Amino acid sequence: MITIEMERLAFEPGNTIQGLIRWTDLKSDDRIEIRLIWYTAGKGDRDFGVVATESIDSPTPNGNQTFRFAAPFYPHSFSGQLISLIWRIEVINMSDLSTEFLDLVIAPDGVEILLHAKRDNLALDI
Amino acid sequence: MSRTSIDRNLPTIGCTARNNPFATHCVEALAFQFADGDWQSQLTRLRQMGFRGSIVGPQGSGKTTLLLELKDQLAINVCEPDQIEFSFVSQTSKERANQLLHLEAALSRQQILLIDGFERFSWGQRRRLRKRRKSTGSIVVTTHRRCGLPVWVQCDPNIQLLGKLLGQLGHPHDESLYKLAGEYFFHRKGNIRETFRDLYDEWGTHRGQQSS
Numbered sequence: 001m002i003t004i005e006m007e008r009l010a011f012e013p014g015n016t017i018q019g020l021i022r023w024t025d026l027k028s029d030d031r032i033e034i035r036l037i038w039y040t041a042g043k044g045d046r047d048f049g050v051v052a053t054e055s056i057d058s059p060t061p062n063g064n065q066t067f068r069f070a071a072p073f074y075p076h077s078f079s080g081q082l083i084s085l086i087w088r089i090e091v092i093n094m095s096d097l098s099t100e101f102l103d104l105v106i107a108p109d110g111v112e113i114l115l116h117a118k119r120d121n122l123a124l125d126i
Numbered sequence: 127m128s129r130t131s132i133d134r135n136l137p138t139i140g141c142t143a144r145n146n147p148f149a150t151h152c153v154e155a156l157a158f159q160f161a162d163g164d165w166q167s168q169l170t171r172l173r174q175m176g177f178r179g180s181i182v183g184p185q186g187s188g189k190t191t192l193l194l195e196l197k198d199q200l201a202i203n204v205c206e207p208d209q210i211e212f213s214f215v216s217q218t219s220k221e222r223a224n225q226l227l228h229l230e231a232a233l234s235r236q237q238i239l240l241i242d243g244f245e246r247f248s249w250g251q252r253r254r255l256r257k258r259r260k261s262t263g264s265i266v267v268t269t270h271r272r273c274g275l276p277v278w279v280q281c282d283p284n285i286q287l288l289g290k291l292l293g294q295l296g297h298p299h300d301e302s303l304y305k306l307a308g309e310y311f312f313h314r315k316g317n318i319r320e321t322f323r324d325l326y327d328e329w330g331t332h333r334g335q336q337s338s
Contacts, residue, residue: 041146042149080142081142081330084143
């Protein structure tokens with residue numbers, strides 16, 4: 001079993017994203033990968049990018065490890081009716097592909113940008 | 127210069143894509159529903175078939191979902207991940223010809239081929255792969271119609287399955303939603319993927335607004 005602990009989930013670009021991974025009952029040949037990714041959510045095909053990765057090879061059965069990434073400057077977290085861009089920390093046990101994750105916000109002031117669509121005059125934020 | 131109107135205080139109309147329960151990332155997370163048995167029994171059956179079979183069904187019935195899940199199940203229970211070759215058959219004939227060569231090479235390396243959209247290959251190309259397989263590796267494909275490979279799973283979308291999936295998306299007892307989903311389902315001729323896309327629009331413009 002793997003868990004992710006983070007003190008905060010909202011960041012400004014350039015901030016340090018850090019947290020702690022705890023695991024129990026892992027096998028000797030397991031390998032854990034911690035990833036900072038972004039992905040899009042919406043009606044159509046999804047897009048995503050893996051921005052940074054840390055690996056834990058041959059972990060002890062029970063243990064913990066801190067991780068640290070720099071929050072990228074782009075793209076910012078945003079959300080509209082048609083599409084959202086979401087940042088995520090995900091931890092994958094590469095042996096059985098089980099995954100734990102936490103969604104983050106990376107944007108100016110640490111606040112997700114909302115795309116406001118007016119019914120009669122559509123205006124999108126770029 | 128593009129006109130912008132960033133306003134972090136204004137509410138969005140309906141709900142955002144992130145919170146829409148019918149967004150692609152929610153729908154793709156739904157597990158395939160077997161009509162009979164579970165993964166263990168279905169893998170046993172596929173093993174008895176020599177890992178040679180087809181997933182047959184109309185568009186939007188879950189064939190690709192099942193094939194992607196099979197890829198993970200094979201990697202966990204049957205073989206090393208690098209022994210599996212997954213391929214979406216290309217839309218263009220030139221790329222398909224190159225894909226065919228690549229897949230034949232994978233078969234000769236004793237890999238398990240998982241091919242999504244097998245019907246896009248020509249009759250001759252499909253025959254080449256089927257004949258090649260007989261002497262070497264294994265092959266599981268998705269296709270709209272029977273293709274000369276034994277049928278492993280027949281996908282038959284129906285209103286009960288749609289209801290089950292709506293329940294998994296977090297709407298187990300929403301009668302008005304079920305009624306609307308049923309109308310979209312029949313309008314889309316049983317295409318569950320398109321039905322969910324219609325529900326996405328409905329939720330984004332009306333339902334989400336009611337619930338926000």
